Structures are given as C-alpha cells and as structure tokens.
Amino acid sequence: MIDFYTWTTPNGRKVSILLEELGIDYTTHSIDISKDEQFAPDFLKIAPNNRIPAIVDHDTGQTLMETGAIMLYLADKYGKFSCEGPECWRMMEWLMWQMGGLGPMLGQVHHFVKYNKGTSDYAEKRYSTEAHRLYRVLNERLEGRDYIAGEGRGEYTIADMACWPWISRFEWQEIDMNAYPNVRDWYVRIAERPAVQRGYKVPKDAGDVPMP
Numbered sequence: 001m002i003d004f005y006t007w008t009t010p011n012g013r014k015v016s017i018l019l020e021e022l023g024i025d026y027t028t029h030s031i032d033i034s035k036d037e038q039f040a041p042d043f044l045k046i047a048p049n050n051r052i053p054a055i056v057d058h059d060t061g062q063t064l065m066e067t068g069a070i071m072l073y074l075a076d077k078y079g080k081f082s083c084e085g086p087e088c089w090r091m092m093e094w095l096m097w098q099m100g101g102l103g104p105m106l107g108q109v110h111h112f113v114k115y116n117k118g119t120s121d122y123a124e125k126r127y128s129t130e131a132h133r134l135y136r137v138l139n140e141r142l143e144g145r146d147y148i149a150g151e152g153r154g155e156y157t158i159a160d161m162a163c164w165p166w167i168s169r170f171e172w173q174e175i176d177m178n179a180y181p182n183v184r185d186w187y188v189r190i191a192e193r194p195a196v197q198r199g200y201k202v203p204k205d206a207g208d209v210p211m212p
C-alpha cells in the first residue's frame with residue numbers, strides 16, 4: 001500500500017496520473033500548500049524540501065520526495081510505462097528535460113504572468129519567451145510521433161506523464177495550442193485517457209481537464 005501526499009498542482013498530478021494508470025491501491029493525503037501544510041513537521045520527515053508530492057511505500061519502507069525519483073521508482077517497481085535499451089535513455093532524457101526545464105520555467109510563467117501580472121515586464125517577457133521555446137522544442141520532438149519516447153511513433157511512458165500536467169496549464173501560460181499542433185494532438189490524446197481524467201482530480205476536484 002502506498003501513502004501519497006499531494007495537492008492539485010502539475011507536480012502532484014504527474015504522480016496521481018501514474019498511480020491511476022498503474023491501477024494500484026493508494027491512500028491520498030491532501031497537503032494544502034495554500035495553507036502552508038507542506039511545512040508541517042510530520043510531512044517534512046518524508047519531504048525535507050517542503051514540496052509536494054511525496055510517497056511512502058509500506059511494502060518496502062521506501063519514502064520518496066521529488067517527482068522524477070517517485071516516477072522512476074514506481075515504473076521500476078511495477079515494470080510499466082518505461083522503455084527498454086537506448087529508448088530508456090531517450091525517455092530519461094525527456095524526463096530530465098521536464099524536471100530541469102519545462103516544469104521550473106512554466107512555474108515561473110504561472111508566477112509572473114498568471115498571478116503577478118504587471119509587476120515585472122522583464123520577468124514576464126523572459127519566462128514567456130522561454131515557454132514558447134520549450135513548446136517549440138516539444139512540438140519538434142512530437143513530429144511524426146504519438147508519444148515522447150519509444151520506438152516508431154513512440155510508447156506512452158512516464159516522460160509523457162511528467163510533461164502533460166504542465167502543458168495542461170496552457171491557458172495560464174497564454175499559449176495558443178494551435179501554434180503547436182503536435183503538442184496539441186499529443187495533449188488531447190493523453191487527456192482522453194480515463195486514468196488521466198481520474199488522476200487530474202486527485203486529491204480533489206478542482207475542475208475538468210482543460211481542452212484546447
């Protein structure tokens with residue numbers, strides 16, 4: 001049994017979508033970051049960086065913070081949503097691209113463009129330009145492919161599940177998805193999966209999956 005500590009954010013949804021796709025039993029614990037619950041001493045014991053999400057796997061005693069580590073751990077444990085051989089490294093490459101680029105940069109867009117518009121023209125321009133660059137890079141990667149990694153047209157892996165919740169905030173990022181048709185089609189393909197629809201509403205229903 002897995003205890004899952006999360007909130008209604010892209011980082012939380014990466015893992016809730018994976019848990020739903022795996023179809024395993026888990027118990028959800030809400031950590032409301034708008035009420036600073038991520039600083040509670042009990043949560044800090046498993047997530048010392050005071051950020052959601054985190055898991056405790058009672059089968060193995062493993063505790064983990066950081067979505068990259070959690071997703072790799074679960075994909076390895078259940079032998080699903082990863083790739084083999086050289087494609088495993090391609091998947092890893094795009095997973096790291098999400099962790100180091102897409103997530104942090106789009107997070108800054110949410111901060112300056114959605115929540116603090118008008119406070120810094122410089123930051124708005126800098127992070128919006130970077131968001132468009134990242135969408136362009138993903139659009140090029142998805143040319144002729146259904147999924148980010150894997151042979152041929154690709155396989156659905158944790159690299160897709162890591163990127164998708166960040167792209168789901170395209171409206172906050174003021175991105176016209178029609179300017180990135182490969183990203184749009186990939187996004188819709190994944191949005192239509194029942195497990196993604198369920199995972200999007202963990203730990204609570206904060207609205208439907210946005211559709212372009």
Ligand SMILES: N[C@@H](CCC(=O)N[C@@H](CS)C(=O)NCC(=O)O)C(=O)O
Nearest residue numbers: 009010011033051052053066067068
């Ligand atoms: N690199 C971390 C990022 C986690 C993260 O930034 N979580 C945000 C929510 S999306 C959070 O907990 N923020 C709380 C805060 O800023 O205090 C991961 O991939 O797990």
